[in-house]
Amino acid sequence: MTKTVTDVICPFCGTLCDDLEVVVSDDGKQLLEVYNACVIGTEKFLHSQAKDRVTRPRLRQADGSWKEISYDEAADYTAAMLAKAKKPLMYGWSSTNCEAQSVGNEIAEISKACCDNTAAVCHGTTLIAVQDIGLPTCTLGEVKNRADRVIFWGCNPAHAHPRHMSRYSIFPRGFFTGKGQMSRKMIVVDPRCTDTAKMADVHLQLEQGKDFELLNALRVAFKGEWLPDVVAGIPKEKIREAADMMKSGRFGIIFFGMGVTQSIGKNHNIDEAIAVTKDLNEYTKFSIMPMRGHYNVTGSGEVFAWQFGFPYSVDLTRGFARYNPGDSSSIDLLTRGEIDAMFTIGSDPGAHFPISAVKHIAAVPSVCIDPHLTPTSGVSKLHVPVAFNGVETGGNCYRMDNVPIDCRKVVEPPEGMLTDEQFLVMVRDRLKKLKGAA
Amino acid sequence: MSEYIIKNGNVFDPVQGIKGDKKDIAIKDGKIADKVSSSAKVIDAKGMTVMAGAVEIHAHIAGPKVNLGRIYRPEDKLFSCTPTKGMERMGSGASIPTTFKTGYEYAKMGYTTAMEAAMPPMFSRHVHEEIRDTPIIDEGAFPVFGNNWFVLEYLKNHEIENTAAYIAWLLRVTKGYAVKVVNPGGTEAWAWGLNCLSVNDPVPYFDITPAEIVKGLIEANEYLGLPHSMHIHPNNLGNPGCYETTLDTLKLAEGMKAKNKFGRESVLHLTHTQFHSYGGTNWGDFESKAKEVTDYVNKNKNITIDTGNVTLDETTTMTADGPFEHHLTGLNHLKWANCDVELETCAGVVPYIYSPNISVCAIQWAIGLEIPLMMKDPMRCYITTDHPNAGPFTRYPRVIKWLMSKKARDTQINAFKHKDKVLSQTSIGSLDKELSLYELAQMTRAGPAKTLGLGHMCGGLKPGMDADVAVYNFNPDTPVADPENIEKAFSRCAHVFKLGVEVVKNGEIVGTVNKRTLWVNAKVNDNPQVKRDINEKFLKYYSMTQNNYEALGHHFVPNPYALEVDATHV
């Protein structure tokens, strides 16, 4: 016989779908089926049942082979590495729950490390822009119930957030949007004709890297001022038409993603997009929301913020918190060679950092805490597999609009495997002894 | 639990009517005791002031908009961080301190209980995580109800019982403490970019006026008999001439009686009254109406207020009053953050600099001081800065200095660039009153504890109450030579006890305690109508499922302390 666990949270992307149903065996050891999840979420749940999973920590030997060690030895190695390092970097935190992040922050404070989350390569520049100009936003339910103008700027939810459009932004029938998709105008701005753009009412296919100019042109169009004939490859008539469509809505929302955060201009692209939203609030009601990638990168930003005061790229080496992306952010620390130890958890910098940064991870003593086999665990000295967060252990996580939802344990982890929080507690206690802290 | 005896200190305790005479305070098993054994540790409080632990009734110290403020103000922490030291974790933030620093700063100033002023119900999990990370002080949080779709629909047909059933459900689900109302109706109108500027402006679509919302929620609060009265931030905050809206709102409470078993006598708490006592028609003829507001409150005994003093700092304003924050960013063009929460509320954050060189800020400072000095009954007027809106809570010693020393007020008035305008537009110059230590104890200990319904456990030194005690290095017998000594004495306590544990000694954190999260568990009759409405709204309009919403506060509050209320009317 089997039992079905309902209201399960999918631990993959920032949409944080919380209506999943998972069928598990009676003894709770086997996960059989997943309903209501997109194909990526289903794969994440089913992969926890893979037979070839690594279940014990392993230390890289001189001749390149792996040697299996116990969790205690792994914790000793990690604590010794962090205690000895003059400037360790503790990166990741985005695919683990807030409880583990709190313990991690204690470790970072005791070992005087730099800590950063995957915002460094995802929405870090969004946070810089928010710090310069603010953020008029709303929760996803407001979009579901009120939005009649939806703009996807530099993001491709059809691929990155597959259920976003059906759960919140385009198709649902909300309180004031009874006609669902028919009561919404959809604009997509992307240099490619993405699968999302193919569904849009208006697709502005701009030149790549010219978002700042096009956003500035929109603000000029709102004020009815002079415009050059073509801006970023878009004729000015089309710009004025798009501007009027935005102004004529009752409640508009701009979703933006990697297209603006990772292109040239970086934080200024988002700065100008937020300025567009603020200008539109003079004519109608408009909000803007970043499409966060990892399911708990927002949570990591929140925990860093209420414990240290900054959302990411926090430098604790002087015993108090300092922040300046470009100086204390992971990519710069690695490419400039400022780091002498690397601690990765809940992310995969090996695959998603530029190779010049990954070379530095391989060059220094490094620990990778990850249930999967990844390029990071491939180049790290110690690989500590832990239970899948959101599948085999619960904990709090934050959706892309900062709403906290409690993800839950659905199935038992393989025999004898610890969760990341348990392992971090072991590391913290050893570190306290090493550093002689009370 | 070790025993303590605080000998020959000057005790000020309005709960027992002690006005500064020398008494011994005995602490045993976390409670104030009549006597202790000879092995009790002796604390010599000779020439010092002994009071109960202070109670903060209204501060934004935990939650999503506070954290949004931390995230988007890195410059608030530049060169002003405190490193890790002994038991103290590192802290940073001048106007919005991190959670560890919040707990330590409150404890060092003698505060042992604090209330988070506005919790969006959907984000209560976030509030409780931050409460968990705020050391030492007990905390409770007020969920906001004034723009909640359920409340708007029930109160449109004046269904008090359904509203009460919904309030009981939400308090239990979010582990909340009291009914908080912010800009009733206006914040729901802000979801379309509009606002309700008077108590009679109807809310778009829901077609209910703020007056009906306020009146209905007071009745629902008394129907339930909750420990704290309804806590209101009226419409039209911060605009010249807004004192009329304030008086209209207060008039709605006329003739209502408090019905509860916690010793509370008020039915309505008007918060940060300074922001609601403005006269004039524009920023040019902006003037104080503190007199009109305090006259009304002096006459009506069922109302309590807190001041919301401006402390002339660079700070960050944050409130659930979305439209006001958008109006404010229109004035000072600084970075504006806003978050509309579905079906419930909104929040806005804008930095603001209260500069002594600007006449409006100076007048706001004066209004904030006029209110407590004009109130007849200190038990119904409490000192707050609506942290961080009018100023950070770390400035309380400075506010106390201004209230207790006319000389300090005069030196500040003389330092204003537009001194003449401050004297002409307000009556601060003619107020000679100086607050006594007893009145200070009423305004920061006994008063807030009573209106919060916590009068039986904190805010006083009567045997049997919690052993929350603050000892200040301030000799009431010697006349105050320099007002700065008041500020220095009240900034760092000589000793602070929390639940019988010594947590602060000579201004340093020396101990910690398993802090409690105060919440209200109200039992009501089974109400299938409300249960069906809740299921339907979660099915169709919320963006998360009901099970996940209801799992919000449960297993996540490490040390809950429930105040039981039985509202099952037969």
Next chain:
Amino acid sequence: METVTITMKNAPALYLEADTITPDTFAGKTAAQIADLPVFEGNAPSTLGKYFEIAGNTGATAADTKIIVKGDVRKVKYLGMKMSAGEMVIEGSTDLYVGAWMTGGKILAKGNVEGFAATAMKGGELTIEGNAGNYLGAAYRGDWRGMSGGKILVKGNAGSDVGMYMTGGEIVINGNVDVHLMTHAEGGKTIVKGNATSKVGGQMVDGTIFIFGTIETMMPGFKPNGEVELEVDGIKGKFAHFIGDMGERHKKRKGAVIYANLYKKI
């Protein structure tokens, strides 16, 4: 003017945070006392003497103290931070935060400097003979009050985000600049003798930019406003005049709307 010379003798493995190397902290100290000044390599506290050879003596006040920094200081940060008076000469190239938050005094960097030089500068002079990094004379993250005074001269090229949130002071760059010149500026003047790539003067409220070379892509928010004959930094010439940023809000002074000015040499 008393002169102290410090020479790098023991290069740090990681990067050295030496915010104590300023005339203000050196003034009135003997060489031994200077050697005991704290510095940090990562989270390891250390003293200046371990890394630098210190010679010469200092003046009584910062104003009459001159510091000469010799040796390879490319991995030393915060030179001249919060400096209020006196002089400093950096023989080679150095790292981030040169003269950050400085309020007075003179700094001469003979080599290149990295990013965040002269952050939120209030006064004084910074001369860089090599290239400057990004965020030259910009505001700290989140602060709307950027560089408000002082002069910066860069003989080489400068990076991106020069003069962000600038409210006053002057920047002269002989070489080229990267993207985002004087974004969000509310005052101040920048002269670029080389070329600018794109995103010049985005979201500007006030202030002036002179570009002698070319601009690959103009901001749509800058409206052409005819041509004008000007003499800039001693060079006469015909300039195309643009006013902007039309998308931004603008103050009125005595009825006339105040725009930022962008002059591009023809």
Next chain:
Amino acid sequence: MTKNITLNLISGRTIQQGVAIEGGKEKPLYRTACGIIELDHEDLKKLGAWKNTNVKVTSAYGSVIVKAIEATQGPHPGVGFIPMGPWANSVVSPNTYSTGMPTFKGTPVTIEVAINEPILLGIELVQKQCGVNVG
């Protein structure tokens, strides 16, 4: 003489890339999903290459061998798309302009046909470039 063309390279998510990273990065499915470059029809013609041939993508920061396929989300002439992963990050510009964010989108690259050069597995590609001895 092998013809080569220069393009503007961008990287980003695809749903196949999402499934592959959750399925295990040590598996060949990851290479099939992310070891590709999507080229516009015209660019493929200019390069004179058949569809699904191995090409060498070179930038100022590195080079990698990937399979050239026709754009699934085009047309986007002049723009090449490699799904985010070790292949894309071998050539992407690490210049962060002091904002902490590397320029994942907008790196000029040159592409030339390299028929018989193998496309490495994900973890192997990173280990080889970092010189990690895997014994």
